[in-house]
Amino acid sequence: MQRIGVFVCWCGSNIAGTVDVKAVAEALKNEPGVVFSTDYQYMCSQAGQDIIKNAIKEHNLSGIVVCSCSPRMHEQTFRKTAQAAGLNPYMVEISNIREQCSWVHKDMEKGTEKAIILGKAAIAKVNLNAPLTPGESPVTKRALVIGGGIAGIQTALDIADAGFPVDIVETKPTIGGKMAQLDKTFPTLDCAACILTPKMVDAGQSDKIRIFSYSEVSQVKGFVGNFDVTIKKKARYVKEDLCTGCGLCTEKCPQKKVPNEFNLGMDNRRAIYIPFAQAVPKVATIDADYCTMLKSGKCGVCSKVCTAGAIDYTQKDEYIEEKYGAIVVATGYNPISMDKFDEYAYNQSKDVITSLEFERLTNAAGPTAGKLLRPSDNKHPHTIVFVQCVGSRCANCAEKGKEYCSKICCMYTAKHAMLTRDKYPDTDVYVFYIDVRTPGKSFDEFYRRAVEEYGVHYIKGMVGKIAPEGDVLKVQASDLINNKQIHIDADLVVLAAAIEPDKSARPLATMLTASMDTNDFFTEAHPKLRPVESPTAGVFLSGACQGPKDIPETVAQAGAAASKVIGLLAKDKLMGNPCVAHSNELMCNGCSSCERVCPYGAITYSDKEFRMPDRTVAIRRVASVNEAVCQGCGACTVACPSGAMDLKGFANNQIVAEVDAICK
Amino acid sequence: MQKINSTMLIEKAAQLLENGTADRVLGWKKGEFDYDITPAVFNSVDQIKKEFVFGDFCGANLSKYLVKETRKGDGKVAVFLKPCDTYSFNQLLTEKRFDREKVYAVGISCEGMADIFKVKQIAGDGIVSVSSDGENVKVETLYDGEKTIKLSDVIAERCINCKSRKCVAYDELMGEEGEIIDSDRFDMVSKIESMSEDERFGFWQNELSKCIRCNACRNVCPACTCEKCVFDNPDSCAQNKAPADSFEEKMFHIIRAFHVAGRCTDCGECSRVCPQNIPLHLLNRKFIKDIDTFYGEYQAGAQVGSRAPLVDYTEGDIEPGEAVMKGESENA
Incomplete structure (x- = not known):
């Protein structure tokens, strides 16, 4: 029989405001196994932890239940507290009476009743807990960065700078990503290529960085510290080692x-x-x-x-297998397709273009060598209309656009408008917007300059329709401030298309078992406190794959992801999770159900001799779990028909005991 | 083509022992009554000639018995499998429950087996003897004397709704190579689905309350070959979900249906052996129908090694939320 201590936290008024904590402590006193029960204002404080430590020693406790906040907040804290008092850290259970109780209830009586029930469930579980000891696994000191845009390049450079080898996998023939396609960058108007290419060259020259261009990740196995990745190098029919790039x-x-x-x-x-x-x-x-x-x-x-003899028409796709300790996802974004926005006539007129196309039109290395000429007739446009939020903030048009704000459009449109007026003062520039959002360092000043110094016409309101007529584009829009309809004959219309995650992100998330939100942006482990880590250990996020970002934010996040990777690779060994699966060979049927659902390849089979209930001896096929590889996901325990597979720390009987305690 | 009869199988069984193909044969012998024919292992030609029977009451699926029989020493076990039995045979191989090398499988064509419940409904209780000539069934009862019933009137439901007359696994085939049939086996499931929630609950309440927990359904089920059944295992947490009260009584059958979901080949043995005549196969068919609807048609045991949708993941899989919504709208 366990000797259980129960510690009910007030969390100031967070819990005590809706839950009668004293009543909870009192009610749980009489549960089976409980020998001590108390409450305190802040259990996570030093004084609160001391109460736990003293009680463990004084009452010779074999397990504790802390009724407090979510285990995501303080499970580690209380495990360490228990360990410091000589108790196995896995004899600690958290009963979440804050997020799952006090915060969602208003009625003290009901909140208290529910808190008691949740406490009883945790006590029922601790009664069946057993001490667990984590194993160790080595760390492969090499990182993989998926995506070679500014996010991937910066992450790789920072990791390499700390002395760890890092590989970049990029689907395009070159690294550089979207930033390489941009002309100038807001709010300082540096030339994108001028600040990006030195970093690309650094990455290319670094002896720590290998670049797999024109390549894709085709398979990921393993776990934090020990990923086995297969990289598909697509045939480019040119021998990379021989080609000199002479062109x-x-x-x-x-x-x-x-x-x-x-x-x-x-x-x-x-x-x-x-x-x-x-x-x-x-x-x-x-x-x-x-x-x-x-x-x-x-x-x-x-x-x-080719004087170098680099051309090889017989080249085949090549598969490279490599081990990595950490993986950084930097798959970036793309503008959404304009196909569904018939009202803007994107598919009907060559002179309706997206902002990214506008970047190329104004870039010296672009199709017009930097001269602003409209695509249909190569004439200089004298009236340009910019339309903001095309597909962004589309709360009621989710079938064609996105609900979120794409974040970068307000600023790059201000940049486009300003640069156009600067270079071609004879051009009238109109910007239609819902709101102008400029929360960034020197951002609002930049926007004000576009309006006040450069005379860009900002009109609050949306464009309803664009109709090509002759060689002009009839723009019909509303001016919300003056409450009137506006008609403009434009020579060129630029659509600020919403941005979305690259299409490669979803299959990649599946391979990495990393989670995504409904928009296919990767989810971070905690939106505020762990913004560059994915919930999957060893997988980190860099750049716009996690959400819309401008270049300064992307670079900052890239550096943050790199520092997390460096922190991981600097370790020689990782403490494993002791909550792993194990197989009861006496009950195992050898049916392979568990092996088939195991995402980590942790289950193997062997033939073993058994004495059967009828005293005969039989050779049976049974499963065993490689505890170093098992990540404790529990998929096998669900697939096992006979209940032979069970998860330490989350055993079937523990979970049923919790359910029984709640339903009793 | 002649219908497979007892003489043909006795001859084949004896031949397999004599020529050394197998050293024991899994077949059928007479039970306590004429109609309750039971699976049996035959070790000698003498025994085969004396006891081996085959006829319209040999519904029993022999595949499950291979799990234990193949473990008994070396040598091959010959087994007779009707088309539906071959699906169970393949499913057991998929689950690696016995060694294929240790088995000599004889597929036998089948045109359907008789259901003793249907015979009793027509002839009444107290059956003393029953025999069939392939067209008519002669029944003698304690109370009403002799009666002749047309065999086609007493064919089992699972055979009327037969899913396949094709043997999908065998070393040797006796009789015709049949075909997979597009049957109406899900009609009753659809009917139950279209009931209101209360009606449906009432239907199962009525059926499952007849259960006497004899475990016959589990013991005969070819998908239930666990070394230790969860219902017999105090650590499984399912043990108490069996007999305690009317709620947990239902849980037994529902848990069992979940356990065999995706692995059940729809052989119908559960309903055949149920002494209370509960249509247990309908629970399994509901799962099969749902799996077909949500993941595309899947027949357990059609091939060895196939990955059942419930233990497989593909990117095209329906999201659980969508499945629930689809289920709700279909049943609305």
């Missing part, structure tokens, strides 16, 4: 009609290409969808002109 092949390739994705399809590239001049690695890639040689076997021009 001769990209000039001679006869296939000239390939839409250039780097310029968002606004101009063409060849079938063999280097995305942009500062690409890292500066290696050509053959686009198999367009290459005549790969499709029909007739051509071979690039191979003939």
Whole structure:
């Protein structure tokens, strides 16, 4: 029989305001196994912890129940308290009477009744607890960064700087991501390439960083400290070690009609290409969808002109297996498709473009060499309308847009408007907005400059319809402040498209068993206190894959993710979780159900000899669990038909005892 | 094609022992009554000739007996399997419950078995003897003397709604290679689904309250081959969910249905052996129907090694919330 102590916390008035804590302590005194019960204002305080420690010693307690806040807050605290008093930390159970009781109730009587029931459940469980000891596992001192945009690059640079090897996996032929496509950056108006390319070069030159470009993560197994990852290096038909990046092949390739994705399809590239001049690695890639040689076997021009002999039409996808201690997700974002926004005529007129396309149009390396010319007739536009929140903050149009604010659009639109007025003062610029949101350092000042110094017409109201008519775009909009309808004949319309997580994020989350929100943004372990960690141990988040972010925020988060990775890789061993599965061989049928559902590959089978109930001897196939690999998810215990699989610390009988205590 | 009869199987069983293909045979022998024919292991040709029987009351599925029989020493066990039994056979192999190498499986074609409950409904109680010539069933009862009933009138429900006349596993096939049938086996489930909540509860309350907890359904079920059943295991927390009161009585059958969900091949043995004639197979069929609806058609035991949807994950899987909503709207 256990000797259980019960400690009821007031949490100031957080609990005591709605729960009669003294009554709870009194009621739980008579539960089976309970030999001591008390209450205190703040159990997590030093004085509160001392009460627990003293009671453990004085009453020779074998288990304790703390009725307090969520175990996510203070389970660790009280486990350490118990350990300091000589009790096994896994003999501590938390009964959550704050988040799950006092905070959701207003009626003292009902709150108290429920708190008592929750306490009884925890006591029922502790009665069946047994001391547990965690195992240890080694840490592979290498990190994987998935995504090679500014977030991934910064994370990799910081990890490498601390001396740990790190690999970047990037699906495109070069790292750089969205930032490489931008022209200037708000609010300082530095040229994006000028501040990004030194970092790309650093990453390319670092002896600690390996870049797997044109590659994807195809499989992830294992757990924190010991991930086994398979990386698919897609065939680029160019030997990376031989290619010098001279670019001769990209000039001679006869296939000239390939839409250039780097310029968002606004101009063409060849079938063999280097995305942009500062690409890292500066290696050509053959686009198999367009290459005549790969499709029909007739051509071979690039191979003939390549002096390095780097072209290899027979190259196959290659799979690389590598071990990592930590994984950082930096898969970034994309603007949403404009297909469903017929009212803005994006698909009807070439002169309705997205903001990212506008970036390319104003960039010196873009399709117009930096001259602002409208796509339909290459003429200079004299009236430009910017439409904000296209698909963002779409509370009642969720089928085509997003409910959230994309965060970066207000600022880049102010930048676009300001730069246009600066370079082409003869241009009228209108910005239609719901609200202008500028909460960032020097952000509001920036926006004010656009309005006050550069004379951008900001109009509160949304555009209802855009209709191409002749060579103008008829823009119909409402001006909410003056309460009137406005009609503008625009030469160019720029849509601030909402941003969404990259499509690769969801399958990746499945591989990593990392959780996502309804918008497919990765979820952080705690929205305030653990913003760069995913709830899956060893998986960290960097950049816009976790939520819309501008460059300064992305870089800050990238550094934070790197510091978490460094903290993990600096350890030689990790303490495991002792709440792992184990198999009762006498009951195991050997049916393999558990093995099939185990996401960690922790279960193996062997044939063993057993004395059967009828005194015969039989050889049976039975499961055993590798405790170092098991993460205690419990999937096997549910799949096991005979109940042979059970989870230490969360045994079936403990959970049923809790349910019974609640339902009694 | 001639219907498989007792003589043919006795000959085959004897031959398998004589030529050394197997050193014991799993078949059927007469029980206490003519209609209650039981599974049996035959070790000698003499015994086969004396006791082996086969006929329209040989509904018993022999596949489950392989689990224990194959553990008894070396040598092969020959077994006769009707089409529905071969699904159980495959499912047991999927769950690695016996060694395929130790079995010689003889698939036998089948046109349906008789249901003694239906015979009793027509002929009355007190059956002294019963025999079938493949078309008619002759019944002699204590009270009414002899009666002749058409065999087609007493075919078991599970055979009327037969899902497959095709043997999906065998080393040797006797009779015709049948076909998988698009049966109406889910009609009754749909009918129960369309009941109001109260009606449905009433239906199961009425049926399950007849249960005497004899465990026959569990003991005969080919999916219930656990080394130790959770209902016999004090540590499983399910033990008390069996006989304590009318609520927990229902829990026994519901827990059992959950345990075999995704593994049940719908062989119908549970309902055949139930002395209280409870249509237990309907619980299992409800699961099969739901699995088919939510994850696409899946027949347990159709192949060895197939991954049942409930213990498999694919990215296309329905979200639990959607499944609940779908279920609610269908039953609304």
